Amino acid sequence: GGIITQTPKFLIGQEGQKLTLKCQQNFNHDTMYWYRQDSGKGLRLIYYSITENDLQKGDLSEGYDASREKKSSFSLTVTSAQKNEMAVFLCASSPGTINQDTQYFGPGTRLLVL
């Protein structure tokens, strides 16, 4: 078994601020993902990474940067927080082959921008 840890659990920011979210997994999985979850809009893929130092854009990458510093960690940066933005950011990982593999999700980071 393994676990995905996301920090922080809650993040309150100011408009225009750069905010960084972190994700760690100890599954030894190759692929990691960042999703944004909004009510009524489902899970939207922001970035994914199939190996260390790899980055692939998802459908919602504009306004975000990501970094896969090592196999076990994947960070996401909101480049300029939008006023009144409220969302949950979920990190996930999968063993290797994107099309076949189950994704395992972390507990999420809840973002509120004042």
Add this chain to the structure above:
Amino acid sequence: GDSVTQTEGLVTLTEGLPVMLNCTYQTIYSNPFLFWYVQHLNESPRLLLKSFTDNKRTEHQGFHATLHKSSSSFHLQKSSAQLSDSALYYCALHDYKPTFGKGTSLVVHP
């Protein structure tokens, strides 16, 4: 690009009645993998079941689904809803990247 369409919004059922949540997809790939994930309140999504085999029924925890490539569908069913089935359900298509539907919220009441 790929897309996944699910039963919209909220489905409300009485305990004991059958469950059917619709999922259809669009992709150019001939061998897609389809997944159902379930997310209970204050939890993260987790796998419910998955399939890539055409016309083969897949079952898990009382739920079942059959991938029909001819109609690009992967509907989720259960014969008798339980209160504990109340959750958010996501249908997802995995090929070179994953694509999720918007989710269907199922509420089962006594």
